[in-house]
Amino acid sequence: MSKSNDSFGKTLGVVVGLCLVCSLVVSGAAVSLKDRQKLNKERDTQRYVLEAAGLLDKTSGDIAETYDRYIDARVVNYDTGEFLPQIDAASYDRAMVSRNADTSIKPEDDIASIGRRANYGVVYLVNDEAGDLETVILPVHGYGLWSTMYAFLAVEPDMNTVKALVYYDQGETPGLGAEVENPRWKAQWVGKKLFDENGELAIEVVKGGAKxxxxxxxxxxxxxxxxxxxxxxxxxxxLSDQGYAAFIEKVREGELNNG
Structure with missing residues (x-):
C-alpha cells in the first residue's frame, strides 16, 4: 500500500513539475514576443492605411518608411472636431479607451452596434510630395452578421468624394459577407459622393444593385x-453627429490646422 502511495505521489509530483515548467515557458514566450506582436500589428495598420491612401505602390518594400513620409496620424475629439496634439496618435489605443466608461460614451442611437464610442479617435492625413493635403482617412467600424467589421474610409479633401473603402478586419461568411474585401466590390466606392447637394448623408448600399x-x-x-x-x-x-461630423465640417471650412 505504501509503495502504491509513493508511486502516486511521485507521479503527481512529476505532473505538477511539468505543468509549472510548461507554464513558465509559455509565459516567457508570450512576454518575449509581445514587442514583436505589437510591431506586426502596427505594420499591418500602416499597410492598410497606405492601401486606402493608394500608396502601396510607393512602398518599395518598406511600409514604415513610406508611411512616415506621407501619413500624418492625428487624434481628434469627435464632439468638437479639433485635434488633440498633446496625445500621441501612435500610442493611442482607441479600443482600450472605448472600454473605459470615463473616456467613452454609450451612443444614443447605436445603429452600428459598436457598444461604446471613445471620446477621441485617430484620423490619418495623407500629404502629397509637396506636403499638401491629398486624402483624409477615417477609421469606421460596425457590426455585420457575425462580427464587428473594421475599415478605413478614404475621402478627398472636399470630405465628400470617396477614394477608397478598405476593410481590414472582419469575420463575415467566406464567399458572402467576406466579399467586403473583394477588389471588384471595393472598386465601386471610388468616386462616390457621401453627401447630397443639401449636405445630407446620401451614401447607400443598395439591395438589388445601384442604378x-x-x-x-x-x-x-x-x-x-x-x-x-x-x-x-x-x-x-x-459620418453623423455621433462620429466625424464636427471634424468634417472643420475641414470643409478650412479650419484644418497642424496644431
Whole structure:
C-alpha cells in the first residue's frame, strides 16, 4: 500500500513539475514576443492605411518608411472636431479607451452596434510630395452578421468624394459577407459622393444593385443582406453627429490646422 502511495505521489509530483515548467515557458514566450506582436500589428495598420491612401505602390518594400513620409496620424475629439496634439496618435489605443466608461460614451442611437464610442479617435492625413493635403482617412467600424467589421474610409479633401473603402478586419461568411474585401466590390466606392447637394448623408448600399449613374449608390453584397446593412449602418453612424461630423465640417471650412 505504501509503495502504491509513493508511486502516486511521485507521479503527481512529476505532473505538477511539468505543468509549472510548461507554464513558465509559455509565459516567457508570450512576454518575449509581445514587442514583436505589437510591431506586426502596427505594420499591418500602416499597410492598410497606405492601401486606402493608394500608396502601396510607393512602398518599395518598406511600409514604415513610406508611411512616415506621407501619413500624418492625428487624434481628434469627435464632439468638437479639433485635434488633440498633446496625445500621441501612435500610442493611442482607441479600443482600450472605448472600454473605459470615463473616456467613452454609450451612443444614443447605436445603429452600428459598436457598444461604446471613445471620446477621441485617430484620423490619418495623407500629404502629397509637396506636403499638401491629398486624402483624409477615417477609421469606421460596425457590426455585420457575425462580427464587428473594421475599415478605413478614404475621402478627398472636399470630405465628400470617396477614394477608397478598405476593410481590414472582419469575420463575415467566406464567399458572402467576406466579399467586403473583394477588389471588384471595393472598386465601386471610388468616386462616390457621401453627401447630397443639401449636405445630407446620401451614401447607400443598395439591395438589388445601384442604378447606373447613381453617385451615392453601391451594389449590396449578393446573399449577404445583414453584412451589407452593417456597412451602411457603419457609415451612417460614423459620418453623423455621433462620429466625424464636427471634424468634417472643420475641414470643409478650412479650419484644418497642424496644431
Amino acid at each position: 447606373p449613374g447613381d453617385i451615392h449608390g453601391v451594389d449590396a453584397l449578393s446573399g449577404a443582406t445583414l453584412t451589407s446593412n452593417g456597412v451602411s449602418n457603419s457609415l451612417n453612424y460614423w
